[in-house]
Amino acid sequence: MELLQYILLGVFLLSTIVGYFLINNVPSLLHTPLMSGMNALSGITIIGAILSTAAAVTTDYEIVGYIFGSLAIIFAMINVVGGFAVTDKMLKMFTTKGDKDE
Amino acid sequence: MNNIFLFFGLSDQVSNVINYVISGLLILLVLIGIQLMSKVKTAKHGNRLSGLAMLFAIIVTLINVEIFTINNFWIIFLAILIGLVIGLIWAHRVKMIQMPQLVAVLNGIGGAASAIVGGFALLGIGAGTDYFSTVTSILAVIIGMITLTGSLVAGGKLHGVIKSKPVVLPFNKLITAILIILMFAVIADGIVGIIEDKLILLIITIIVSSLFGITFTIRVGGADMPITISLLNSLSGVAGAIAGLAIGDVLLVSIGGIIGASGLLLTQVMCKAMNKNLLDILLGKTTVNRKKEIVETKEVIDNEPMEEMDQVAVLKTAKNVIIVPGYGMAIAQAQHLVKTLADKLIANGANVKYAVHPVAGRMPGHMNVLLSEANVDYDDLYEMDDINPEFEKADVTIVIGANDVLNPAARNAEGTPIYGMPILNVDKCKKIIIFNYDLKPGYAGVDNPIYRRKHGLGLNLGNAADTLADILTKL
Numbered sequence: 001m002e003l004l005q006y007i008l009l010g011v012f013l014l015s016t017i018v019g020y021f022l023i024n025n026v027p028s029l030l031h032t033p034l035m036s037g038m039n040a041l042s043g044i045t046i047i048g049a050i051l052s053t054a055a056a057v058t059t060d061y062e063i064v065g066y067i068f069g070s071l072a073i074i075f076a077m078i079n080v081v082g083g084f085a086v087t088d089k090m091l092k093m094f095t096t097k098g099d100k101d102e
Numbered sequence: 103m104n105n106i107f108l109f110f111g112l113s114d115q116v117s118n119v120i121n122y123v124i125s126g127l128l129i130l131l132v133l134i135g136i137q138l139m140s141k142v143k144t145a146k147h148g149n150r151l152s153g154l155a156m157l158f159a160i161i162v163t164l165i166n167v168e169i170f171t172i173n174n175f176w177i178i179f180l181a182i183l184i185g186l187v188i189g190l191i192w193a194h195r196v197k198m199i200q201m202p203q204l205v206a207v208l209n210g211i212g213g214a215a216s217a218i219v220g221g222f223a224l225l226g227i228g229a230g231t232d233y234f235s236t237v238t239s240i241l242a243v244i245i246g247m248i249t250l251t252g253s254l255v256a257g258g259k260l261h262g263v264i265k266s267k268p269v270v271l272p273f274n275k276l277i278t279a280i281l282i283i284l285m286f287a288v289i290a291d292g293i294v295g296i297i298e299d300k301l302i303l304l305i306i307t308i309i310v311s312s313l314f315g316i317t318f319t320i321r322v323g324g325a326d327m328p329i330t331i332s333l334l335n336s337l338s339g340v341a342g343a344i345a346g347l348a349i350g351d352v353l354l355v356s357i358g359g360i361i362g363a364s365g366l367l368l369t370q371v372m373c374k375a376m377n378k379n380l381l382d383i384l385l386g387k388t389t390v391n392r393k394k395e396i397v398e399t400k401e402v403i404d405n406e407p408m409e410e411m412d413q414v415a416v417l418k419t420a421k422n423v424i425i426v427p428g429y430g431m432a433i434a435q436a437q438h439l440v441k442t443l444a445d446k447l448i449a450n451g452a453n454v455k456y457a458v459h460p461v462a463g464r465m466p467g468h469m470n471v472l473l474s475e476a477n478v479d480y481d482d483l484y485e486m487d488d489i490n491p492e493f494e495k496a497d498v499t500i501v502i503g504a505n506d507v508l509n510p511a512a513r514n515a516e517g518t519p520i521y522g523m524p525i526l527n528v529d530k531c532k533k534i535i536i537f538n539y540d541l542k543p544g545y546a547g548v549d550n551p552i553y554r555r556k557h558g559l560g561l562n563l564g565n566a567a568d569t570l571a572d573i574l575t576k577l
Binding site: 014078 | 132137167196208214222332347363364481485
C-alpha cells in the first residue's frame with residue numbers, strides 16, 4: 001500500500017469516529033430532516049462521479065465512459081439537490097409560537 | 103475561489119497541499135452543518151451550510167480535473183444540469199406523506215452512483231490496479247448495489263407497489279448465506295485473481311450484491327421499516343466513503359465516513375426506542391417470528407354490553423387532551439383535520455398535547471413532519487417518555503390511525519413482533535376515542551386488546567378524514 005492509501009484509511013476511521021459522536025441526543029422531532037439531510041450529504045459521491053468520468057473519457061472507451069459517467073453524475077446530482085431541497089422544505093415547516101411572532 | 107486559479111500552474115505539490123486544506127475546510131463546514139441540524143432552531147441553517155459545502159466541493163472538483171481541457175466536457179455539465187433539474191422537480195412535487203419513499207429512492211440512486219464509481223475503479227479507471235484499489239472498488243460496488251436494490255424494494259413497499267408484508271422466501275437462510283459467501287468470494291478474488299477478466303468480475307459482483315439487497319429488504323415488515331430506511335441511509339454514506347478509498351479522494355472518504363457512522367448511530371437510537379436488536383432486524387428475526395398465536399387472557403367482563411360513549415359530550419368537556427397520531431393519519435391525509443379538531447378543543451378551554459412515538463409512521467420522525475405541515479407547533483409535540491406519565495391524568499386520549507405503538511400486548515405477548523417495544527400508555531387513560539380504518543391488527547399483525555375495552559372507548563371506523571370531519575361538524 002502507498003502512503004496515500006494509509007492516510008485515506010486513517011481519514012476514514014477518524015471520520016467514522018467523529019461522525020459517531022456528532023449526533024448526540026437528537027430529538028426524534030428532527031429524525032426525518034436529519035436523515036434526509038445526511039442522505040443529501042451522501043450524494044458527495046458526485047465528486048467521485050466527476051473524477052471517474054473525467055478519467056474514463058480520456059481512455060479508449062470515451063463513449064462508454066460518458067454513458068456510465070453521466071449516469072453516475074445524474075444520479076448523484078439528483079441525490080444531492082433533491083435531498084437538500086426537500087430537507088429545506090421540511091425544516092421550513094417546523095415552527096413554534098416564537099417563530100411566528102418574528 | 104480566485105486563489106485556486108492563481109495557484110494553477112504552480113508545482114503539483116503546492117496545489118496538492120492547497121487541495122488538502124480546501125478539503126479540510128469543506129469537511130469542517132459539513133461537520134458544523136450536521137451539528138447544527140441536531141437542534142430545531144438551527145437545523146435550517148445547518149442544512150444550508152452543508153449544501154453550500156457541497157456546492158464548493160463540486161466546483162473545486164471541476165477545477166481539479168481541469169474540466170475545460172476534457173473532450174466533449176459539455177456532456178458533464180449537461181449531466182449535472184439534468185440531475186439538478188430532476189432533483190429540484192422531485193423535491194418540489196413531493197407530498198410530505200411520500201417523504202419515506204423519496205428518501206429511500208434518493209438513497210438508492212446515491213448508492214448506484216457510488217457503485218458506478220467503484221465499477222470504473224475496478225476496471226482501473228481513476229484508480230490503480232493494486233490490491234487496495236481492487237478490493238475497495240469491489241466493496242464500493244457491493245455496498246452501492248445493496249443500497250440501490252435495497253432502497254428500491256423499501257421504496258416500493260412504502261409506495262405500495264410491492265406488498266408491504268414481510269416476504270420470506272423459501273430457503274431464505276440458505277439463499278442469504280450463499281449470497282454472503284459469494285460476496286466474500288468476489289472480494290477475495292480481487293486479491294487472488296482467479297477470474298482474470300475484471301469486467302466479468304464486475305458483472306458477477308453486481309448480480310450477487312443486487313440479489314442480496316433484494317433478499318435483505320423484501321422480508322422486512324412495516325414496523326421495522328423506519329430502521330431499515332435509516333440503515334440504508336447509513337450504507338449509502340459508507341458506499342461513498344469506500345468509493346473514495348478506491349479512487350483516492352480525501353473529501354469523499356471523510357464525508358462518506360461521517361455520514362455512514364452518524365447514520366448508524368441514528369439507526370441505533372431508533373433500535374433502542376423500539377427495544378430491538380439491530381442484528382435481529384438485519385437477520386429478519388423480528389418479522390418472521392409471528393407464527394405463534396397470541397394467548398390473550400380472556401376478560402371476565404366479556405358478556406357485558408359495550409358502554410356507548412357520547413364522544414361529542416366527552417370532547418366538549420375535556421380539559422386535558424392527548425392526541426396520538428399514527429400512520430393511518432398519514433394515509434388519510436388527516437393531519438389538517440387533526441389540527442382543526444385540536445383548535446376547536448383549545449377554543450373550548452382544553453389543553454392539547456400530541457404524543458409522538460419514536461417509530462410511529464414509516465420513517466423516523468414521520469409524524470412530526472406531517473403535523474408540522476399542518477402548522478402544529480413543535481412545542482406541543484411530546485416524545486414518548488415525556489408524555490407517558492400524563493395519560494393517567496388526561497381526560498381523553500384521541501388516537502388517529504395508530505395501533506401498534508399503543509398496543510398493550512407489547513408488554514406481555516411474548517413471541518410477537520412487538521413484544522418488548524416501549525409503547526404509549528394510552529390504555530392507562532380513562533377515556534379513549536379511536537379513529538381507525540378497521541379493527542384489524544396493525545402493521546405488526548398483533549391483536550390490540552384496547553379494542554375490546556368495555557368502558558370509556560369510542561370507536562370511529564373508516565377513513566380518518568371522513569370520521570374526523572363528521573365529529574367536527576357535531577362539535
